[in-house]
Amino acid sequence: MAQKVRAKVRPLLVRPGARYTCFGDGLCCTDIHGLGPLTKRELTQIRRIDPEGGEYNDGFEDYMLRTAADGGCVFQLPDQRCSVHAKRGPEAKPEGCTRFPLGLVATPEGGRITTEHRCPCRTLGDRPELTPEDALPSLVDSAGRPSADDRVKKVKLSAKQKVAFSTYREIESKMLDELAKGRKPAKVLDAKPFPKLHKSDWVLEALELIDSRDGTAFGAALGWFGDTILKLVDGRRPRPPARPWASAFDRAEARPGEPRSSREVFADWIADELWSLGWNDERNLALMRVELATRLAIAEDICKRLRRRGLRPDRSAAEAVTVVELVGESDFWKEIVERMR
Secondary structure (H helix, E strand, O other): OOOOOOOEOOOEEEOOOOEOOOOOOOHHHOOOOOOOOOOHHHHHHHHHHOOOOEEEEOOOOEEEEOEOOOOOEOOEOOOOOEHHHHHHOHHHOOHHHHHOOEEEEEEOOEEEEEEOOOOHHHHOOOOOEOOHHHHHHHOEOOOOOEOOOEEOOEEEEEOOEEEEHHHHHHHHHHHHHHHHOOOOHHHHHOOOOOOOOOOOOHHHHHHHHHHOOOOOHHHHHHHHHHHHHHHHHHOOOOOOOOOOOHHHHHHHHHOOOOOOOHHHHHHHHHHHHHHHOOOOOOOOHHHHHHHHHHHHHHHHHHHHHHHHOOOOHHHHHHHHHHHHHHHHOOHHHHHHHHHHO
16 A cells, blocks of 8 residues: 655755845835735734734735835834834734745655745845754744645646656756756746737736736836836837835845845746745646746846846846746736636
């Protein structure tokens, strides 16, 4: 009788080359994304600190932390620190705040510690190597046990093929090795960007993204994303939107550290997209290659335009990755990916 495959969180695993620590650049506490959702218990705790600290958000259809007029969390101090953390300790913050940008996915080999890249603490400056010991406090539940965001036992290679995790690891290892050796990320993905869309086209999708701007930092990211699609697929040259996250990257760029090339920044991001396995639930490896090749092409063009403004190569790439990761997490992009099938 074959042994049952089990997804487990131990041992904790870090992708080789992953580097991160929180420097308090403050970008994650702004309207680049929703500040929540809050559980009932978290909402009660927050309202004990500030009766108006949490509120129902119609857009997210859930309770979220309230934002100030500038888009930042109401608990964000002028020096970018969290007042809840400063006065009551990290355990008083909602789980979403303590966890970001880290995550944990259970696999047959152990718990993969993942990192998101819409965070200059992750992408710029002299960042120490990420270790299980440093990450663990952000990844535990109320009982102090590692808590997985997802569990993966088998991996979808295509719409019709699902394989054992060990088989996927062989494919992934080759791709990670190529990225680590400096091969162009687009070559490693080996997929053509901007595939034909079912019952739509890229110009229509780009215009919808641009029309969805709402004055938030996330809205600006939608504008950058849509603007770049129009440039790449239709040759248009509309004026790009503002960069409301620039101050956080100013702080990150001022930290000590050897600048990286833009290719290194992109390779690091692509490697973590593979490692996270976040695409395995609703997509497959073949589709992931295509959608990621598309977002990479958009990121590379944004990077080129930011470099022409005089920004450093690694900062240009880091800001570009922030844009494409933000949009990649949105319902806008999920609907577009469905049309790629």
